[in-house]
Amino acid sequence: MSEKEDVAVAGQLATRRQVMAGLAIALGGFAFRPAAAMAATEEEISHSQESIHHATRFKASRKRVYEALTDTNQFDQITKLSPEMRAGMSLGDKATEISPEVGGAFTLFGGHIVGRQVELVPGERIVQAWRVVDWAPGDYSIARFELVEHGASTEVVFDHTGFPKGQAEHLAAGWKAHYWETLEKFLT
Secondary structure, three states, rough: HHHHHHHHHHHHHHHHHHHHHHHHHHHHOOEEOOOEEEEEEHHHHHOOOOEEEEEEEEEOHHHHHHHHOOHHHHHHHOOOOOHHHHHHOOOOOOOOOOOOOOOOOOEHHHEEEEEEEEEEEEEEOEEEEEEEOOOOOOOOEEHHHHHHHHOOEEEEEEEEEEEEEEHHHHHHHHHHHHHHHHHHHHHH
């Protein structure tokens, strides 16, 4: 690798570290560690990161979809539409809680999913540091919901990255069953 390429890689890593440090500060010291620790050298950079991308349309305004995903009472109703809840099962005993503030915490699905609000732009975007409680301590992924208006409908363009390797299939099925299908039922 040339000296110029070495400098470019070092600059990218420094920028990633600055972003992560800024995120930790913005979240009030909240520890954020991606599933794979950041690389210190070129040889440690992963080129096979798993991710999930969904694009789903709902017959509702962006405001309505945003509120359903960020309001404690509305999301609790969505949770109750999940297949497990309808069958009388529970993923835990903690109440649904969603902070409306950047840096605020959320607890979903009986405490099975927890995290922090990283960015909230009403009616436009939600970015969360998101984790399943049985992941290794300190492991958080990033869940990003972009709300795109299509007339009277809203498309949720969703990207989920940084989760533990091997979890993509399970998580993708969970997003479909516990978010998209239940959100559609809730909004109709």
